[in-house]
Each structure stands twice: as C-alpha cells, then as structure tokens.
Amino acid sequence: PIYNSRDSRYKTPYGAVPSGTQVRFTLRPGRVEGFSRATLSARFESRGDQIESLPMLWSGLELDRDLFQGSLDTGDYVGLVWYSFLLERLDGGRQELGPYQLTVYQAEEVPSWFGEGMTYQIFPDRFLRSRVPDPAGMVGGRWVHQDWEELPEWRPDQRGEIRNRDFFGGDLLGVMEKLDYLKGLGVETLYFNPIFEASENHRYGTADYDKIDPMLGSNQDFSRLCDEAHRRGMRVMLDGVFNHTGYVSRYFNGDGFYPDVGASQSWDSPYRPWFNFIQWPKKYESWWGIYSLPAVNESCPSYRDFIFAGENSVVRRWLRAGADGWRLDVADELPDDFVAGIHQAARAEKPDALVIGEVWEDGSTKVAYGVRRKHILGGHCDGLMNYPLRNAILAFFRGGGGEHFVSAMETIRENYPPSAFYSAMNSLGTHDTPRILTLLGAGGEYRDQSRDWRAHFRLSPKQRRRGKDLLRAAALLLFCFPGSPTVYYGDEAGMEGFEDPFNRQTYPWGREDRELVDWFRALGALRRDHPALRRGDIRYVAGQGPLLAFTRSAAGETILCACNAGDGPAAMELGFPRELTPLLGRAHVDPGEEGPTLTIPPLSGAAFLVHEG
Ligand code: ARE
Structure with a gap:
C-alpha cells in the first residue's frame, strides 16, 4: 500500500544519508526497451563538481524488467550529490535519466523534544x-x-x-x-x-x-x-x-537615543565595524533595503x-x-x-x-x-x-x-x-x-x-x-x-x-x-x-484528488490520519484487514473482507488507531 511513484528507479537506503553510507541504486527498465548497459554518474557539488562515473551491473530480471544495480560510496563527503543514469542499447540508442538529488549529511545527535x-x-x-x-x-x-x-x-x-x-x-x-x-x-x-x-x-x-x-x-x-x-x-x-540590528539601537544609534557611541555617530565607535557603510554615516547596507534595519557584517x-x-x-x-x-x-x-x-x-x-x-x-x-x-x-x-x-x-x-x-x-x-x-x-x-x-x-x-x-x-x-x-x-x-x-x-x-x-x-x-x-x-x-504521532514514521495510503491519508507508526502503535478536502463525501478502501478505533473526527467505517472502507464527510479529517493483526 506504500505510495511509490518511482518504482522504475530507487535507491537504498531511502532519502538523505549520513556521510560514509554506501548507497545502492537500482534501475528497472522494461525488457522491451532492450537496454544492455547502464552507467551512473554522480556530481559531488561541494567537491568542486567532481564527477564520478560507475558502471551499473545487470543483475537479472524481475518479471518483465531488467535490473541494473550499482553502489556509490559517499566516503567523507558532505553536501549534495546530483546523480543521473545513462542507459544504452546495442544499436547505439540511449536514454538519460536525471539528475536527481542525494543529500549527504554529517550525522549528529539532535535532541528530539522540539519535533515531538x-x-x-x-x-x-x-x-x-x-x-x-x-x-x-x-x-x-x-x-x-x-x-x-x-x-x-x-x-x-x-x-x-x-x-x-x-x-x-x-x-x-x-x-x-x-x-x-x-x-x-x-x-x-x-x-x-x-x-x-x-x-x-x-x-x-x-x-x-x-x-x-x-x-x-x-x-x-x-x-x-x-x-x-x-x-x-x-x-x-x-x-x-x-x-541586522535596529537603526534605533545601542549599536547603530541612528537617532542618538542611547548614551553609547553608536556606529552612525563616530567613525571610532566600537560598533562601526559591525555595519557595512557605503558612505558613512548616512548610506549603509540594510535588510532588504529597509533603512530601519541596518544589516550587520x-x-x-x-x-x-x-x-x-x-x-x-x-x-x-x-x-x-x-x-x-x-x-x-x-x-x-x-x-x-x-x-x-x-x-x-x-x-x-x-x-x-x-x-x-x-x-x-x-x-x-x-x-x-x-x-x-x-x-x-x-x-x-x-x-x-x-x-x-x-x-x-x-x-x-x-x-x-x-x-x-x-x-x-x-x-x-x-x-x-x-x-x-x-x-x-x-x-x-x-x-x-x-x-x-x-x-x-x-x-x-x-x-x-x-x-x-x-x-x-x-x-x-x-x-x-x-x-x-x-x-x-x-x-x-x-x-x-x-x-x-x-x-x-x-x-x-x-x-x-x-x-x-x-x-x-x-x-x-x-x-x-x-x-x-x-x-x-x-x-x-x-x-x-501517542508515540506514533510524536516520532513515528510516515506512510501514505491515499493521495488522489480530495483524498489524503497516511499512517504513522512507532512503538507498536499505528495511527491513521485521513482527510477529505472535497465538497462531497469521499470513500477510501484501506486495502488491509485491520480494525479501526476512531480517535478524533467523524468518518464512517464499513468493515469488509479485504479491509475496511472509510467514508469521510466533506471538508473534514479524522484520526484512527489501527489495530494490528
Ligand atoms: C513591515 C511590513 C512590510 C513593510 C516593512 C517596511 O510588514 O509590509 O514593507 O515593514 O516598512 C519584520 C517585521 C515586518 C516588517 C519587517 C521590516 O515582522 O512586519 O515589515 O521587519 O521592518 C522574506 C525573508 C524572511 C522574512 C520575511 C518577512 O526571507 O526572512 O520576508 N521574515 C523575517 C521575520 C519577519 C521580520 C524579518 C524577517 C526582518 O519573520 O517578521 O520582519 O527581521 C517568499 C520568499 C521569502 C520571503 C517571503 C515573505 O516566500 O521565499 O524569502 O520571506 O516570501 O516575503
């Protein structure tokens, strides 16, 4: 049920990676396309746009698709990598895909209190x-x-x-x-x-x-x-x-309100080097040209x-x-x-x-x-x-x-x-x-x-x-x-x-x-x-027209959030057999063999606890 519009190419792990990660790329072109060779090319933007090219290996078939795979070692790099693929046929035909973004970050401990x-x-x-x-x-x-x-x-x-x-x-x-x-x-x-x-x-x-x-x-x-x-x-x-500071401030002191010797009052002010004067004291850089907010250096x-x-x-x-x-x-x-x-x-x-x-x-x-x-x-x-x-x-x-x-x-x-x-x-x-x-x-x-x-x-x-x-x-x-x-x-x-x-x-x-x-x-x-809402991962289960639904899961708990932005009721099949307990909002749940069908009233949203198994 996971929403994935990119099933003909993907990378693992998903998303941004800490530096040092090996990223594995997979391409799945249709067999009928007849591609025989694939190359990955990666541009390391903050390394002076250095480009690395590596062949992707044909690793078999998956139903009617060819599989090509290759791995990129991010080493000690931190920054964006722009990667693209070149697919080639024996007859010289070729197709380029990309560039796509890969974010490589410096791993660090981030306190979780704010986001939760x-x-x-x-x-x-x-x-x-x-x-x-x-x-x-x-x-x-x-x-x-x-x-x-x-x-x-x-x-x-x-x-x-x-x-x-x-x-x-x-x-x-x-x-x-x-x-x-x-x-x-x-x-x-x-x-x-x-x-x-x-x-x-x-x-x-x-x-x-x-x-x-x-x-x-x-x-x-x-x-x-x-x-x-x-x-x-x-x-x-x-x-x-x-x-920026204020034009009216101890530091710039444009109107002399403060006893301090401000940057606009004396060239010798300790604050003068804080500001960028184009012509002292009347012309200076300011935030978005707004004179009351002199920009600092x-x-x-x-x-x-x-x-x-x-x-x-x-x-x-x-x-x-x-x-x-x-x-x-x-x-x-x-x-x-x-x-x-x-x-x-x-x-x-x-x-x-x-x-x-x-x-x-x-x-x-x-x-x-x-x-x-x-x-x-x-x-x-x-x-x-x-x-x-x-x-x-x-x-x-x-x-x-x-x-x-x-x-x-x-x-x-x-x-x-x-x-x-x-x-x-x-x-x-x-x-x-x-x-x-x-x-x-x-x-x-x-x-x-x-x-x-x-x-x-x-x-x-x-x-x-x-x-x-x-x-x-x-x-x-x-x-x-x-x-x-x-x-x-x-x-x-x-x-x-x-x-x-x-x-x-x-x-x-x-x-x-x-x-x-x-x-x-x-x-x-x-x-x-609900821990699921505080820190759970997110999976989309619907996203068409007026309907949007996703689950959050953590610590053995799953919560479903479903919204209807339309003027009429919207129905949605969950696609997996689970029992739902309404937590907030109104929606009609119709339990079915294959899984429940939800009907969400117009212009509304509801949250449910999803019972496993
Ligand atoms: C006030 C009035 C303005 C008037 C101005 C000058 O609101 O209409 O033109 O005075 O007389 C603070 C105040 C504002 C004040 C401003 C200047 O809150 O009320 O303006 O100072 O005195 C961009 C910046 C973003 C910035 C917004 C406002 O990128 O950083 O513009 N936000 C912060 C604060 C503001 C604050 C300042 C910056 C200045 O949150 O409250 O203003 O310290 C796009 C772009 C964004 C852009 C955004 C909005 O989406 O991508 O970059 O944000 O639109 O313009």
Whole structure:
C-alpha cells in the first residue's frame, strides 16, 4: 500500500544519508526497451563538481524488467550529490535519466523534544497584557492603544510604510497568567517572536540584546517565566535576530537615543565595524533595503564574539537565563559559518538546546548569494520553519489534489536528513502570513488588495463556517504530521486577518471561538499521548484528488490520519484487514473482507488507531 511513484528507479537506503553510507541504486527498465548497459554518474557539488562515473551491473530480471544495480560510496563527503543514469542499447540508442538529488549529511545527535511536541507561537505585544503600560521614557516614540480590542495601526505614513510604532502592551506576566491555559492545550514549546528592547512593536530591529523590552517586563521576569514553563514541562524558544540590528539601537544609534557611541555617530565607535557603510554615516547596507534595519557584517570578530563566540555571548547568556533554543531569523541570509557558530555555542551552553532556521523553501537546496547553503547538513540548523508544508496543506485544502501534497512532502522527506524532517517547525501560518482561517474561508479570491479593504474584511458567516471546517481538517493533518505542530497564537481561537498588521491583532480573550479551542485541545492531547504521532514514521495510503491519508507508526502503535478536502463525501478502501478505533473526527467505517472502507464527510479529517493483526 506504500505510495511509490518511482518504482522504475530507487535507491537504498531511502532519502538523505549520513556521510560514509554506501548507497545502492537500482534501475528497472522494461525488457522491451532492450537496454544492455547502464552507467551512473554522480556530481559531488561541494567537491568542486567532481564527477564520478560507475558502471551499473545487470543483475537479472524481475518479471518483465531488467535490473541494473550499482553502489556509490559517499566516503567523507558532505553536501549534495546530483546523480543521473545513462542507459544504452546495442544499436547505439540511449536514454538519460536525471539528475536527481542525494543529500549527504554529517550525522549528529539532535535532541528530539522540539519535533515531538506541540509548539505555540506568541507575538508578545498582542497576546495578553497584565496592565496598560506607560510608554514614557521607552525607546522609539511608541504609543499605546488603550483599547485592547482595537485594530492595530494599519494606515501607511507619508513614506507609504507601516511604521509599527503602536503597541498594545502584551507582556510576559500576561503570558505567565496563561501558562496553564497553554499547558491544557497540549503546548510543549513556547516560541516567542523577539522580546529584546526594540523600537517597533514586532521588535525585529533589536536595540539592546542584553535587555528584555521594558514594556514586556524585566530580565528577571523572563527567567521567572522560563522557570514556570519548565515546571509545567514546557520549553522556551527565542527569536534570534542576528542579521541586522535596529537603526534605533545601542549599536547603530541612528537617532542618538542611547548614551553609547553608536556606529552612525563616530567613525571610532566600537560598533562601526559591525555595519557595512557605503558612505558613512548616512548610506549603509540594510535588510532588504529597509533603512530601519541596518544589516550587520557577520564576519566582524567583535560581532561574532558578542553574538555567539564569547563565554557570555547573547546566544549563551539567554540560554543560561532559561531559554531552551533559538529560532534564527533570516537564517538563509546568515553565512554558514555564522550559523554553525551559533549552533555550537548553543549546544556548548545547553546540550539539548535547539536551533531552528527561518528558510521558506526546501532547505536542502536553498541558495543565497549564489551559494548553496548547509542549513540542514548537520551542525547548522537542527530544523527549519516548514513553509513548504504550509503551502502543500493550503493547496490541498483549496482543491489542489492529494497527489501534489504527497509528491511535495515526499520530496522534502527524501531531501532532508531524518532529524531535520522530524524537527521541522510546522505551521499553518505565522506573523508573516495571512491568518489561515482567512485564507481557507475566503478561498483565496481577494479582488481588492488595498489595506483599507483588508482592514475591514471579515469572513461572511458562510465563509467562516467553511473556513472552520477546513481549518479543523488542516489542523488535524498538521498535528498528525512529522515535525512540531506549531500554532500561531489565536489560530486556535478563530482569529482572522491578512498580512501585517492584520495577522497580528490582539488575542480575543473572552471572545474565543469555543468550538475551535476545543478541537485544538483535543489535537494537542492526541499529539501528546501517542508515540506514533510524536516520532513515528510516515506512510501514505491515499493521495488522489480530495483524498489524503497516511499512517504513522512507532512503538507498536499505528495511527491513521485521513482527510477529505472535497465538497462531497469521499470513500477510501484501506486495502488491509485491520480494525479501526476512531480517535478524533467523524468518518464512517464499513468493515469488509479485504479491509475496511472509510467514508469521510466533506471538508473534514479524522484520526484512527489501527489495530494490528
Ligand atoms: C513591515 C511590513 C512590510 C513593510 C516593512 C517596511 O510588514 O509590509 O514593507 O515593514 O516598512 C519584520 C517585521 C515586518 C516588517 C519587517 C521590516 O515582522 O512586519 O515589515 O521587519 O521592518 C522574506 C525573508 C524572511 C522574512 C520575511 C518577512 O526571507 O526572512 O520576508 N521574515 C523575517 C521575520 C519577519 C521580520 C524579518 C524577517 C526582518 O519573520 O517578521 O520582519 O527581521 C517568499 C520568499 C521569502 C520571503 C517571503 C515573505 O516566500 O521565499 O524569502 O520571506 O516570501 O516575503
């Protein structure tokens, strides 16, 4: 029953391999093709594109197919290998197949806690405030919404930009108040968007890496929060924004707010070499040309020391203060050796600390600044944010077909080292994307892209009903998939909205969508209680049209997850005689001789325990 579209060629072992592995390739062309010779050619990309050619031996027949086999020794190589096959006939006819990717990684021990359990992403300014803050004396010309339920400021300024200077005042004490709620949801890791002092409400332009933003609380509050989280069996992951600082910061000090002598104030500033000035002090490199985020020079020794290399580096100090891991902002724009340094420092400080990278594409093939990146080749990022999964889920529930989901996700599984696949941060949406409920409910058709329209857009009751059905199914899929099911704050409460700032509205305490909260709580319990979902392998049992189903198995337990993205009921034969116990969701099971037939209601998903034998 295993889904395999590649039965005419395969390699063992499946997928990415640790260096030192012998990989065995098999080709199975039809006899009628009359091929008499096959050659494997392998290009070792990070060895200067060195090419190795080796003959594949004819090793017999398998029904009406010829079998050719050959083995490749990966030796001490780490990187991508692009392999292709040349098939030849006696009459000179030939056929080329490939190139295909083989990922060869450096084996390393990756702590499993992150990928096994549920993660909850908190955008700190918008989660809960323990009091209405007074912004007087704080950096960045902030103003505070008195009314928690207001929309964030969305009107662009004269530059046409959203300045993100309005705060609601969500704080760490607020999060602490809700730890029991989060624990009850099944949360095992809290991922915080940046919490260090910064002038904008998203805090991505760090002003002071030594200090929790005073509107959020004190450094002690942070450690207390970590203690409280740990007491409940939860861990804490921070957002490490190391590719740029704030224009307003102790380091750049563009507006002179800080007493420090910043890079833009004196050529002799100790921070000046941190930045790349094109023409000092007014012209400098910045992240994606955004002047408020001056880019740093990651090869500057004092900056490296400060961020990771020193005993007291930012990376180490905040782990010491209670954090358990880092999510690296724009990981794909940081040099590999910088990422490796962070990884090393994190592990040196806490042996089970984790580093998750922000990469939007397939992280095994990501190229930045013309260089293939080593993110998941070992010793860099332990896992990545899994936007490919989000895209695949969205596409599937918008009618894209189960085939596409399977092929997209099998590609990721094949390209990633298992530890990276199982440590992925899997989200349906983040602070950088529209809310999942809005996307699923609105069906992807937005005629009007203006901010004004977006500010006032709400799903109609009909759209919302459909959106909620789809969200329930999409979340079930997420919680059954390998990698950490990550919930963006408020998705579980039915929050809507497009991109920034509409996807960053305040949590609707007291106005939550109870049905959704209950559903997510059930999913959290499901994930927590079943080893098969925490660490089991994955096998697809269906992937056609509106139907998608797979099993996860571990520790003698098998769970089946089945989803129907269509508007009518979908039936599926399991193809093996097993008894099914429903765990969550509704589906009709018709036990048959050959195995049960499942009928899944429209726009829904269900999970079952599969009884062996
Ligand atoms: C805000 C507004 C923008 C506005 C800008 C300037 O949202 O609309 O243009 O201000 O006024 C943070 C804030 C953002 C803020 C930005 C700049 O959260 O709200 O923008 O700072 O002030 C790419 C990067 C990826 C990056 C996303 C946003 O590759 O690394 O773009 N994500 C991180 C964080 C962000 C953060 C920053 C980086 C900067 O998660 O929150 O922004 O520190 C494709 C590509 C991706 C691309 C993605 C989205 O799929 O493959 O590479 O991600 O689209 O654009």
